[in-house]
Amino acid sequence: MNGRPADANLSIATVKIRPEGASRECTAVIVARKLLFTAGHCLQGVTSQVVKMTAYNDLSGRQRHILRVMQWKTPPKYTNSDTKEPEDIQYDFAFLRTREDLITEFGLTESQIPKVATGLDDLKSLLAKNSTTLAYGYGHFSKNKTGEK
Numbered sequence: 001m002n003g004r005p006a007d008a009n010l011s012i013a014t015v016k017i018r019p020e021g022a023s024r025e026c027t028a029v030i031v032a033r034k035l036l037f038t039a040g041h042c043l044q045g046v047t048s049q050v051v052k053m054t055a056y057n058d059l060s061g062r063q064r065h066i067l068r069v070m071q072w073k074t075p076p077k078y079t080n081s082d083t084k085e086p087e088d089i090q091y092d093f094a095f096l097r098t099r100e101d102l103i104t105e106f107g108l109t110e111s112q113i114p115k116v117a118t119g120l121d122d123l124k125s126l127l128a129k130n131s132t133t134l135a136y137g138y139g140h141f142s143k144n145k146t147g148e149k
Contacts, residue, residue, distance in 0.1 A: 036096040040074040068099040
């Protein structure tokens with residue numbers, strides 16, 4: 001965050017992905033044995049529900065893993081980023097279900113997988129109880145149009 005390197009012990013379930021046909025590389029987080037959580041705009045350019053994807057994390061020495069995404073889904077009200085300014089994108093997340101067992105593929109343990117909300121009510125409850133959130137990922141830091149927040 002803000003140019004500081006992520007702590008590998010805390011971000012161990014974070015991987016860099018590039019779905020076949022996607023217009024960019026993105027960050028995803030392994031949230032279950034066969035489930036990745038990422039941004040919806042990371043699937044721009046992908047036209048098939050079943051797609052090959054390359055993935056790696058820094059802990060595997062950037063060894064590339066070829067995974068097969070069997071299904072992916074963005075929320076019903078997702079606003080595609082090619083039609084809006086980045087700060088106007090709504091519901092910008094997606095889930096990707098893989099054929100491969102991600103815990104085995106990346107040499108993780110169940111305890112290293114972050115806990116996630118099971119639905120919107122669960123998410124609202126978690127946000128109400130916690131005033132801070134940690135986020136790890138690959139990418140670039142940039143300022144928005146009105147300045148750094």
